[in-house]
Amino acid sequence: MDTDNFTFLPPLVMLIFAGAYLLVWFYGSRVAIWWALGFFGHAVAFAGEVAFQPLGDQMRTLLVDAVFLLSYFALSQGLSAHFGQRLQMGRRIALALIGFGLVAYAIFVAESLRSELLAVDLTCGLLLLIPIARLGGWPRQMVGRVLVVLAVMTTLDFVGRSLVFAAMAPADSSFATYATSFYAYAAQVSGTLIGLSFALVGLGAVALDVLDRYRDTAETDYLTGLLNRRGFENMTLAHIDRMSEGAVILCDIDRFKRINDLYGHSAGDGVIAGFAALLKHALPPTAHAARFGGEEFVVFLPAYSKMECVRVAETIREAFGETDLSMIGIQDPVTASFGIASIRTGDRSIHAAISRADARMYVAKSTGRNRVVADDTSESVPVVPAPKVSAAA
Incomplete structure (x- = not known):
């Protein structure tokens, strides 16, 4: 050359x-x-x-x-x-x-x-x-x-x-x-x-x-930093081999429309962000949490039994009910309802379990809110209360 x-x-x-x-x-x-x-x-x-x-x-x-x-x-x-x-x-x-x-x-x-x-x-x-x-x-x-x-x-x-x-x-x-x-x-x-x-x-x-x-x-959901619905869908596809066992928790903040009406949407966003921060703090490292829209959240816990998920949900429920929201102008306690369903052998996708968890959450809403309802039971499992988490977390 x-x-x-x-x-x-x-x-x-x-x-x-x-x-x-x-x-x-x-x-x-x-x-x-x-x-x-x-x-x-x-x-x-x-x-x-x-x-x-x-x-x-x-x-x-x-x-x-x-x-x-x-x-x-x-x-x-x-x-x-x-x-x-x-x-x-x-x-x-x-x-x-x-x-x-x-x-x-x-x-x-x-x-x-x-x-x-x-x-x-x-x-x-x-x-x-x-x-x-x-x-x-x-x-x-x-x-x-x-x-x-x-x-x-x-x-x-x-x-x-x-x-x-x-x-x-x-x-x-x-x-x-x-x-x-x-x-x-x-x-x-x-x-x-x-x-x-x-x-x-x-x-x-x-x-x-x-x-x-x-x-x-x-x-990723911009407000909470959790997965959004699309991210959750992709996560389940990436971990399809782990979908044969585990359980799903569906969470919904109680009377959320009333919060927006009384305190404004900014305060409502603060409640959502505070609940998401609590999920990140309380969930085990193997859990996958997503905001499914509005005030509704879904959590997938691979290899967890239904009753183990009940204990996790109870911990989150109690901690959220005791969260100090005064920094965003809300003096009254805010609660959430939870529905839990196990993954079953015949489920073709995780959405079958999500549908059952949604039905359980409807039962929790219709029977007084601020409770955890799982497949075939409406009994809560008492746990040691979790430390309080500020809404500013």
């Missing part, structure tokens, strides 16, 4: 990826902006080998290295953000400045091409390794694992090629001859191939994050 023609390929490829990351950032990924800056820096650095030539060999090398350090600083930030880590920009800035100082010393004081390459490559590699070292374990998602492997490969490529150059380059190698050397061409090829892989996997990672965010938004 003609090295002169290849010179224009890396900056073009990196610029295209920078644009792709900007597009993903526009559609909601806050992480993508770091990746966009990183690959835009790559494009500028690769193009700078030619564009900065009028500035002289030493100044051109310094500027190219500075842009590379900035781009790997951004990629390091992007990796940390993807893995949910605190960015800790101070440490990365300090490392980048130290690396830049070593590069400047190698160029203008030591006038050593070997030292300059080692300084910039080692600093860029260390910037990438910071988020990897902070993981504390193997990422659970495959895309995260691939990013780890590529980050390590990139660092090994940096250090390896610097050591090879230090061992094999002629003693009279200079900044003027480096740009046209075979080593520079080989470094561009390896850097472009690994960078291309890194860019593709990173783009997939941020795109998946955006899709997950949109999915969560579509499946």
Whole structure:
């Protein structure tokens, strides 16, 4: 391949990826902006080998290295953000400045091409390794694992090629001859191939994050943070193998229309949010809770018996009846009614159990409200009262 023609390929490829990351950032990924800056820096650095030539060999090398350090600083930030880590920009800035100082010393004081390459490559590699070292374990998602492997490969490529150059380059190698050397061409090829892989996997990672965010938004109730009806439907499809056992609790806040009429819809929203907070606090980790609409909630407890669900429902009922709602202007206690049904062997879906729980809840409503009614029984199981939960929770 003609090295002169290849010179224009890396900056073009990196610029295209920078644009792709900007597009993903526009559609909601806050992480993508770091990746966009990183690959835009790559494009500028690769193009700078030619564009900065009028500035002289030493100044051109310094500027190219500075842009590379900035781009790997951004990629390091992007990796940390993807893995949910605190960015800790101070440490990365300090490392980048130290690396830049070593590069400047190698160029203008030591006038050593070997030292300059080692300084910039080692600093860029260390910037990438910071988020990897902070993981504390193997990422659970495959895309995260691939990013780890590529980050390590990139660092090994940096250090390896610097050591090879230090061992094999002629003693009279200079900044003027480096740009046209075979080593520079080989470094561009390896850097472009690994960078291309890194860019593709990173783009997939941020795109998946955006899709997950949109999915969560579509499946989460905005007021309570619980699943909505659509999210609950998808959850049952994802756990269809666990639908053969367990039980369903259907909950409905008593006289909710009266609350809205007397205290206003804002207070009504506060009651709903307070009930949802209580569910999150009182339910076991294996439970799946959803707001089915208005003041109605549904809970699925896999592997729970009917009577175990009665105990859970009684705990929630008692705690909700004792909840302090004065902060939202409601002085009187507010209660809820509960219907419980077990999943049966012949049920084709969880909706069969929900229908039976709904019928039990109607019985609870029609026989006085503020009670728990389960399949084949209207008896409540006494439990130790749960701690009070404020409506502001």
